[in-house]
Amino acid sequence: MDTEGWLADTRTSYDTVATSYADEVRDLLDQTPCERAALTLFADLVRTTGGGPVADLGCGPGRITAYLCGLGVDAFGMDLSPAMIEAARRDHPGLRFEVGSMTDLDLADASVAGLVAWYSLIHVPDDEIGSVFAHFRRALRPGGPLLLGFHVGDESRLKMQGYGGHPMKVYVHRRQPGQMAAWLNDAGFTVEAQMTLSSAESTLGGILFARRRPAVR
Numbered sequence: 618m619d620t621e622g623w624l625a626d627t628r629t630s631y632d633t634v635a636t637s638y639a640d641e642v643r644d645l646l647d648q649t650p651c652e653r654a655a656l657t658l659f660a661d662l663v664r665t666t667g668g669g670p671v672a673d674l675g676c677g678p679g680r681i682t683a684y685l686c687g688l689g690v691d692a693f694g695m696d697l698s699p700a701m702i703e704a705a706r707r708d709h710p711g712l713r714f715e716v717g718s719m720t721d722l723d724l725a726d727a728s729v730a731g732l733v734a735w736y737s738l739i740h741v742p743d744d745e746i747g748s749v750f751a752h753f754r755r756a757l758r759p760g761g762p763l764l765l766g767f768h769v770g771d772e773s774r775l776k777m778q779g780y781g782g783h784p785m786k787v788y789v790h791r792r793q794p795g796q797m798a799a800w801l802n803d804a805g806f807t808v809e810a811q812m813t814l815s816s817a818e819s820t821l822g823g824i825l826f827a828r829r830r831p832a833v834r
């Protein structure tokens with residue numbers, strides 16, 4: 618499928634489920650201590666590299682953006698789905714959320730101190746990950762931390778309904794942490810830590826910390 622095809626299907630799917638998705642995940646971090654610890658470590662890494670704006674890409678209804686803001690991070694959210702952004706603004710008035718796609722990232726070069734993509738790369742096909750990571754690298758300050766959350770596995774599945782039984786049409790791509798790390802390395806990131814876990818968020822989830830390598834002269 619071409620880029621416009623999967624983006625349109627993903628946008629329509631998340632527009633359809635935005636309200637029920639927001640209801641389902643609103644308090645999920647309360648049940649996921651390892652995920653909270655990863656976000657806390659990420660907030661520390663942002664702070665120790667000088668602080669600054671942090672982009673939560675594929676933010677959905679904004680729970681991760683809000684959690685990071687609660688830790689003192691200057692986070693803002695971006696999502697493909699306008700209905701998700703509406704839900705995020707409704708749930709977290711006062712925080713910044715914008716519609717946008719990580720496939721055509723509208724952020725200036727080296728403009729963010731950190732990047733998070735929390736269970737949002739799961740919809741990006743393998744052959745577009747390199748281009749998405751190139752956008753991440755361009756937008757991130759040298760030395761800036763990147764945090765990824767994703768489903769671990771080898772298969773891709775077409776999800777036709779979800780979050781209260783609403784119709785959806787999205788591919789969910791599971792990946793091995795080693796594959797993600799190799800793609801990151803190729804894109805100019807140094808992978809610093811990986812963990813796999815089982816939680817209310819994912820039966821087998823992967824969390825990966827990386828850092829933008831300085832430009833090679």
Ligand SMILES: C[S@@+](CC[C@H](N)C(=O)[O-])C[C@H]1O[C@@H](n2cnc3c(N)ncnc32)[C@H](O)[C@@H]1O
Nearest residue numbers: 631675676677696697698718719735736737740
């Ligand atoms: C499973 S949800 C995760 C939402 C949020 N990160 C969370 O953990 O609650 C996946 C999100 O990724 C967004 N998404 C998918 N492809 C995207 C893209 N190319 N650019 C930006 N957001 C995207 C979807 O609209 C959806 O809100």
